[in-house]
Amino acid sequence: MRQAQCSLFLFFFSMLGACQAVAPAAGKAARLLVPDQVARQELQQVSANFLGLASVELAENTLIESSQFSYARTPRYDTSGQMLQGRVVEMPHIFKLQIRAQQCWLIYENKAQEVQLKQTKCVAE
Amino acid sequence: MALLFALHLKATLIMKKFRLLATAALPLIATILTACGGGGGNSGQCGGSAEVCNGISGTTAPPSVVTVLPAASTLENLCQVPRTGTDPFNNNLPYPDKQGSLTSEKQWLRSWIDETYLWYREVPTTLNPDNYASALDYFAVLKTPALTASGKPKDQFHFTYPSAEWGAISQQGVELGYGLTWSRSPGASLPRKRVIAIVEPGSPADKAGLRRGDQLTTIDTQDYLNSSESSAITVFNNALFPEKTGESHTFVFNRNGSTISAVLVAANVAATPVQNTKTIATTSGLVGYLTFNDHNAVSESKLVDAITQLKTAGVNDLVLDVRYNGGGLLYIASELAYMIAGPDATAGKVFEQAQFNDKIRPDPATPFIANAVGFSAPKDMVLPYLGLKRVTILTSAGTCSASEAIINGLQGIDVAVTLIGGQTCGKPYGFYPTPNCGTTYFAIQFKGVNNKGFGDYADGIAATCNVADDFTRALGDPAEGQLAAALSYRDSKICPAASTGVNLQAGFAPQNLRLVRPAVKEIAIYGRGRL
Numbered sequence: 001m002r003q004a005q006c007s008l009f010l011f012f013f014s015m016l017g018a019c020q021a022v023a024p025a026a027g028k029a030a031r032l033l034v035p036d037q038v039a040r041q042e043l044q045q046v047s048a049n050f051l052g053l054a055s056v057e058l059a060e061n062t063l064i065e066s067s068q069f070s071y072a073r074t075p076r077y078d079t080s081g082q083m084l085q086g087r088v089v090e091m092p093h094i095f096k097l098q099i100r101a102q103q104c105w106l107i108y109e110n111k112a113q114e115v116q117l118k119q120t121k122c123v124a125e
Numbered sequence: 126m127a128l129l130f131a132l133h134l135k136a137t138l139i140m141k142k143f144r145l146l147a148t149a150a151l152p153l154i155a156t157i158l159t160a161c162g163g164g165g166g167n168s169g170q171c172g173g174s175a176e177v178c179n180g181i182s183g184t185t186a187p188p189s190v191v192t193v194l195p196a197a198s199t200l201e202n203l204c205q206v207p208r209t210g211t212d213p214f215n216n217n218l219p220y221p222d223k224q225g226s227l228t229s230e231k232q233w234l235r236s237w238i239d240e241t242y243l244w245y246r247e248v249p250t251t252l253n254p255d256n257y258a259s260a261l262d263y264f265a266v267l268k269t270p271a272l273t274a275s276g277k278p279k280d281q282f283h284f285t286y287p288s289a290e291w292g293a294i295s296q297q298g299v300e301l302g303y304g305l306t307w308s309r310s311p312g313a314s315l316p317r318k319r320v321i322a323i324v325e326p327g328s329p330a331d332k333a334g335l336r337r338g339d340q341l342t343t344i345d346t347q348d349y350l351n352s353s354e355s356s357a358i359t360v361f362n363n364a365l366f367p368e369k370t371g372e373s374h375t376f377v378f379n380r381n382g383s384t385i386s387a388v389l390v391a392a393n394v395a396a397t398p399v400q401n402t403k404t405i406a407t408t409s410g411l412v413g414y415l416t417f418n419d420h421n422a423v424s425e426s427k428l429v430d431a432i433t434q435l436k437t438a439g440v441n442d443l444v445l446d447v448r449y450n451g452g453g454l455l456y457i458a459s460e461l462a463y464m465i466a467g468p469d470a471t472a473g474k475v476f477e478q479a480q481f482n483d484k485i486r487p488d489p490a491t492p493f494i495a496n497a498v499g500f501s502a503p504k505d506m507v508l509p510y511l512g513l514k515r516v517t518i519l520t521s522a523g524t525c526s527a528s529e530a531i532i533n534g535l536q537g538i539d540v541a542v543t544l545i546g547g548q549t550c551g552k553p554y555g556f557y558p559t560p561n562c563g564t565t566y567f568a569i570q571f572k573g574v575n576n577k578g579f580g581d582y583a584d585g586i587a588a589t590c591n592v593a594d595d596f597t598r599a600l601g602d603p604a605e606g607q608l609a610a611a612l613s614y615r616d617s618k619i620c621p622a623a624s625t626g627v628n629l630q631a632g633f634a635p636q637n638l639r640l641v642r643p644a645v646k647e648i649a650i651y652g653r654g655r656l
Contacts, residue, residue, distance in 0.1 A: 051294070052216040059299040059393040061327075068501060070422040074295040075453075076286055084284055084567055086452030086526020087555040092297055092422045092500065109499075 027098030027105060029067035030122040035060070039120040043106065046115050047071070047095060050108040067125050068096040068109075099124050197240055200225075200233035204562035205260075214292030222562060230260040230562055234267060237559065243482050243569045244269040244280065261285055264566060275584045282554055284567040291558060291565040296393070298423040301367060304328020304394040305335070306418075306449060308594065316350035320596050321378075322449060323418065328394045333387035335378065338596035342384075343377035367391035399427035401446075401601030404438045409616055413440035413511070414608065416600045417461070420453025420527045422500035425460065429502045432464045433509045443511060444611050445531075446519040446600060448546050452526030455491060456498050460508055462534045463493040467512030471495070476534040479555065479571040480580070487571075493534070515541035517611045520588055525550040530573055532586055537575025544588040545611040551585035590620030 072092035094109040203225025247269035257263035304325035364374035413435035471493035574580035595606030
């Protein structure tokens, strides 16, 4: 009974996601061709939109040495210096850069959502 | 099998994420969760980790609970001072708070502890909530008063955090700072000692030429070693814990008697969680070494690369350096344990099983994960493995949680694990952080046990050989104290005599130094300044 309830729940949850998500088309993993401030600002804004936040920050080397980056709860520490949460089972928010038909796309892996980047230039890995 | 596990893992992750949403009291989702997680009157078949079997502790009420407590779910979000507006970390949805009282907040705490706390039976029943001025004060005593075998409090991990801060997210592996990890002397005694433990490659500190072992002496002209004036401490805190990129501070260090000055500009620094992967030739074969500092998403692909490199090189032994690794993603720990032990030793075995109190049905066990979860490595890729029957792990008091799970998980399948360094921190426990009225509460809710059912290391996992951190050498240098001892011990089975063979920098008592985690403003300077 409970399994059936859970299955229904998972189905409902996936349908909720489907309202907003389109399965990304196949592309090639990519890295930034021009890692400038314009590209970073666009990536920050798009990422923030996906996450429902006003803004997020990105390190300067993001998408230069790999084709993806991720966000997770900021680690917090107790007064003895230990992580409050040292066994984490929450899935981080994973973003991947792809190139498709010479256009750069940012994929929000967790919800299978994507957006075409207008001001960011990238190159296949 | 892999597909089944992937489905299980995905479902588990979704359920866990969903519980977090539910605790934020989204009405619709909360309704659905109730339908999925133990409602419906299925007494005894309630569901899922940290979900309560019975809303009210009725027939299963522990002997220590005299009165029947109301279900925590009936008391949540009833706040003395309800927040208004929207939650920026929850899609700007309205806060779930409703008008309540200090009493209702305390009642929620008592019920929530009774339902989910691992040792709920040991919580004193004589506590009068009216004696505590705030919910936080009351929460602080709602825990077991028992002690461990060594005399330490059994529960050393009972915390709260402002929800507005706990909800913040940041890029994985990226920290605002200079690219430095410090170790420092504990307590407030003078002179202070603070030494560089790690310099991140390519960071501002690296570009300034700083090295592991450099001892901090001055910050922005203030004597770091001995100044105790509040103005100086403010200077120290501001410099050591910058709050925005571009902040610039001048640091002076002592390096073997020489003075090194560096102007450091704070930046968002991408830390490298896996470093120094190398092979070391010994008379008994090729030994692999890697430094593993953080179980974050980035580390997955880096660990795959490192193990692939070592496998290709043909190592027959491994030294895994987790002396500075305080934990993180548990599935990364499982993947690494698999990559060390291989499929034959791990097939069908439990990496870690979370044990909850008797009111909560446990999660499925975490197996040894043989295919990448997809944090940064390609999802479902077959992980490389070394297939070792023994491993040496370098540890310290900063080796915590998920790092300890690697040790305990491997010991649970009879891999011979030798620990060189210091006793680990002793945190076999976990939480489901739960918000109420703007505060997120951490009460121990489960203990992780290995394939043999062992997880009793609250006093830490003892080192085979106690060897001090050697700040005079780079990590991965075969002459570095802990690594040298590891290489020696694997042949001789004899521990070095204390740390006498290590050329420790004058003025240090390294065994007393403690790792400083980033963003630990609270412990920057004890008793003064920004606390």
